[in-house]
Amino acid sequence: MVNIGLLGFGTVGIGVFQILESREEELKNICGCHIKIKKILVKDLNKNRPIKVDASIITDNFDEILEDEDISIIIEATGALEEGYTYISKALKAGKHVVTANKAVVSKHFEELTELADKMDLYFLYEASVGGGIPIIKNLKELLVLNEIVEIKGILNGTCNYILTKMEEGLNYSEALKIAQEKGFAELDPTDDVEGLDARRKLRILGSLALKAKILEKDIFLRGLRGIGPIDIEYVDKMDGAIRLIGEIKVSQNGYTAIVEPIIVSKNSPFYNVHNEKNAVLLRGDQVGDLIFYGSGAGRFPTAHAVLCDVIDIVRGVETIERSLAIRELENINKTIKGRYYLRLSKSSQDIYTILESIAWEVLHKEENIIIMTKDMFLNDILKLIKVLEVKEEDYFLARKEG
Amino acid sequence: MVNIGLLGFGTVGIGVFQILESREEELKNICGCHIKIKKILVKDLNKNRPIKVDASIITDNFDEILEDEDISIIIEATGALEEGYTYISKALKAGKHVVTANKAVVSKHFEELTELADKMDLYFLYEASVGGGIPIIKNLKELLVLNEIVEIKGILNGTCNYILTKMEEGLNYSEALKIAQEKGFAELDPTDDVEGLDARRKLRILGSLALKAKILEKDIFLRGLRGIGPIDIEYVDKMDGAIRLIGEIKVSQNGYTAIVEPIIVSKNSPFYNVHNEKNAVLLRGDQVGDLIFYGSGAGRFPTAHAVLCDVIDIVRGVETIERSLAIRELENINKTIKGRYYLRLSKSSQDIYTILESIAWEVLHKEENIIIMTKDMFLNDILKLIKVLEVKEEDYFLARKEG
Known part of the structure; x- marks a missing residue:
């Protein structure tokens, strides 16, 4: 007993x-x-x-x-x-x-x-702490024996993903959030979910295991869904893409980058068809290649199931393949995060437009809103520019194009 | 040692x-x-x-x-x-x-x-026997402790999937097969792959484990990719879908169905974005819900990786959670397999057209080829009709619409 x-x-x-x-x-x-x-x-x-x-x-x-x-x-x-x-x-x-x-x-x-x-x-x-019912922790630990993990990429928050799905179906942000709350996915105070804090915690756990280095919450650049509006969903859909809140860690010779931010995935991406409260995590191992694990990121039975898988492993005395944490020193190189970004500003002027045009690869829209795709740029530089322009957080939306 | x-x-x-x-x-x-x-x-x-x-x-x-x-x-x-x-x-x-x-x-x-x-x-x-580098066997065995598995659905053959991807990129069947052979995915004699025999073996293994019943190759209805042509890729694309060779087992109160056949997946399906030699397997558990495992279905290192995961489990003395096979009697009810089918006939006549029209939900094309989407029908009835019409195997293509 x-x-x-x-x-x-x-x-x-x-x-x-x-x-x-x-x-x-x-x-x-x-x-x-x-x-x-x-x-x-x-x-x-x-x-x-x-x-x-x-x-x-x-x-x-x-x-x-x-x-x-x-x-x-x-x-x-x-x-x-x-x-x-x-x-x-x-x-x-x-x-x-x-x-x-x-x-x-x-x-x-x-x-x-x-x-x-x-x-x-x-x-x-702590299987249930990441990815709900998806057995991601155990599989990750086992992969570590034969692989160096060089990339982690995942939809880690069911609430955000649920909201995005509902917005794709035509609701606005508040309506989508309300349904998520009614369904029990989102808390009464949804800050942790929609600002990406919850996804960051999960990425911190996965990253620390996978990289065997100390990757704390503060080492993960964070940008949540704040500012997103129906117009962004509409324009990204026109680009044959979809917005997902994605946590991503990449390892290179010089160090690692770690970020949670809205990403525009193309319709060929394995993340494109992750809808509602589902989660999906990609692990790239140097031997096994890309593995993706997909399942319910929230909900009573999936989460309880993950808890009980751990209990079974304890009772059966299955030694967990776990290396000590934080045995490796890796430099954080988040300042090198770059890409082509979708940027939408809802307050604008001729001056702002002139500045944005200078960093635009393409201007998508120019009326009450300005929407551009930027050239390949450092995220830091874009954020600095937004600061200089004195745009409030709720008046812009920024999402990196995948790939 | x-x-x-x-x-x-x-x-x-x-x-x-x-x-x-x-x-x-x-x-x-x-x-x-x-x-x-x-x-x-x-x-x-x-x-x-x-x-x-x-x-x-x-x-x-x-x-x-x-x-x-x-x-x-x-x-x-x-x-x-x-x-x-x-x-x-x-x-x-x-x-x-x-x-x-x-x-x-x-x-x-x-x-x-x-x-x-x-x-x-x-x-x-035998982890490496199904899904290449995907740890599907071990995960399935573990799921069985807390779940009844009520559905398995998977892209189980890397060669077929590779050929389908290349055809979507504009090649014809023979060109696609030739590249698959050059890349080392397809054997010189590709029969086992393209006729679905290989996928059927894998479904037999997964199904026997998941259902704890004796599900032999002969119990799995089999229809491979034979007959497929660029026109099918084109028409299915127009329907916002894609063709995948999918193995599927479903359990109901009356028994189980087991089939490998071409399926038209919609662009919202998690199988839509499984390209090239990748495999993906969905397991539906009554507690955990849907889990999908995705990765390389073939290739030296992914497969060798799976072999070595087994070796590690043996050396570490990890008892595999495995119940005896074939402890349950389940009735095979493949005769109940039904759906809306895409049917293309390349040889046709007014008589044939009249007959096909009678089972059509929609006629998509009527020139040298006849293409219809059937009403919701038993697969057996469609195959009987094709036999009555004396259509040769290479002169038609038949794919079920998912969902």
């Missing part, structure tokens, strides 16, 4: 509980023992819950779980940054394996928690 | 040898021991080889490898059906683990060899 302490009983926690119930027999066959949730930590003991759970296993006292010596695995599914971190580090220090879906905690404390788990000879697994 | 006997030193064998050399240090770190190729079986000792290998490890005598007690793992990379089968079964009987890239052997003797390996308590792994 393996006893689990489940922290949090929201979307993910309930999914974990339900899958464990419905696949009891199969899990017993594979794991050779029964996997049981012994305690569930909740904030409010009296809250009405969508499923029935024996009241005796619900607690609002974390210490009760921490001190229960029968509990060997903690599933952290609170989604809270501070509490999540406290629970995870206390659990590891108390000798319990940890599985988490909490990307904010993993991103902020990745090296520290990995080291702590190593020191305690415990598992610290 | 783990000693390997490598059978065959062609494309895949040489790739295995080279990756083992270049990743020696990493493999030692992960596996805790050195992995060494002790013997290589070749047909002709004196053949000129593209890479230098110590002559003392080359042999043309299989028994020398079989009787070498230091060799614990056999990599079978001969590509030959009869010999491959003999080597694999002898190796298992002699107590050696087996890794193979040989889809023909796995497909033909899947249950028998799996049982033999189980009985001997040995590994029999």
Whole structure:
């Protein structure tokens, strides 16, 4: 019998509980023992819950779980940054394996928690923290044995992608966001999603694993979806492309670049047909070539599924192929990020137009909005120019053309 | 030290040898021991080889490898059906683990060899037999713990897909095939590829694992690319679609359907942007939803990479999550396969036209060729009609519309 302490009983926690119930027999066959949730930590003991759970296993006292010596695995599914971190580090220090879906905690404390788990000879697994149901972490770790990973590129945030799909179907940004919130993809405060903070956390986790170097959130250039409007969707569609918020890390001889930004993908791109809340991650290995993993980036059962894959690996004693993090020094060369950019300004004047024309490879539109495709330029130079022009953040949209 | 006997030193064998050399240090770190190729079986000792290998490890005598007690793992990379089968079964009987890239052997003797390996308590792994470098077999096996797989759908043959891409670029079938052969994707005798036999073998392997039922090659309805011409590419493009050779298994309450046939995918399909020799496989699990795995379906290093992933799992003693094959009885209901079909006949008459019009949802073309989209119909009924019309195989092309 393996006893689990489940922290949090929201979307993910309930999914974990339900899958464990419905696949009891199969899990017993594979794991050779029964996997049981012994305690569930909740904030409010009296809250009405969508499923029935024996009241005796619900607690609002974390210490009760921490001190229960029968509990060997903690599933952290609170989604809270501070509490999540406290629970995870206390659990590891108390000798319990940890599985988490909490990307904010993993991103902020990745090296520290990995080291702590190593020191305690415990598992610290976080498949569900990136790509929802896609088994991207495990596959990435396995690829590292035979490959140098030279590129990572992915649609890592289901909410943004959902919003983009809905805008392609004709809605404006606010309408699209509202539906995403109703469907449970987007939080009430969508800042983390639409500004790209969530995607950056996931890229930080993937990048640190893949490059074996310390790639922190601050090392990743970030530009979210702010400013996007129906006119951008329309013009990019005319170019036979589509806008996707993409996280990308590229390694070269001189260092690495890391960025999350809106990208215009062509209709031949494997990212073109990633719609709604789906995620897709490309890993380029020097031996295996390009692999792409695609699936649900959010949702109760896909995420709970990823959590339980980690639990199974712990119970079966499958040693995770994991090298120490941060064993390589790599120079960050984000200042070299360049490309041809789509730029739309909604406030304009003859002066602004004259300046934009000087960097334009093509002027696409010139009325109340100015839309250009720039020449091949450094991103930094474009942003400097925008600053000089004193354009507000909500009055422009900038997206790099893929390739 | 783990000693390997490598059978065959062609494309895949040489790739295995080279990756083992270049990743020696990493493999030692992960596996805790050195992995060494002790013997290589070749047909002709004196053949000129593209890479230098110590002559003392080359042999043309299989028994020398079989009787070498230091060799614990056999990599079978001969590509030959009869010999491959003999080597694999002898190796298992002699107590050696087996890794193979040989889809023909796995497909033909899947249950028998799996049982033999189980009985001997040995590994029999075959990641490279499906999807080239894509880790599809391992991911599928892991998904089976928490999911019922209700659908498999994949582009499983790199040669066919390469030919289709080249035809989309304007070549005719023979020109496209010739380039595929020059690039080393297609064999001199391309029958197995273009008639869909190779894709069927791979679907048989995936389907048997996923459904835990005996799904033999004969249970899979097969229609290859025969008959396809530039006019079909052109018309399907006009419909905003593309033709892909797709293997598909669907499970319902009444049984399962299994078919390899040309499918018209829409430009919103995840298969639309699978070009050249790439493969992509969709697995639909009842918990995780749709997962798609995409990568190189052929080529030296991707395939050798897959072989070595299996070797690593054996050396690290990672128990493969594998249930017994064929533990479920499922009824084959291929007779229920239906859809809207694109049908082009290159020989025609007023009589034929009148008959086709009666099953047409839309007539797309009516000159020297007749092209129709049929109503929603059983495939069997369309094929019966074609037979009644006495149309030769090379004089028509038939592709189902996806969805």
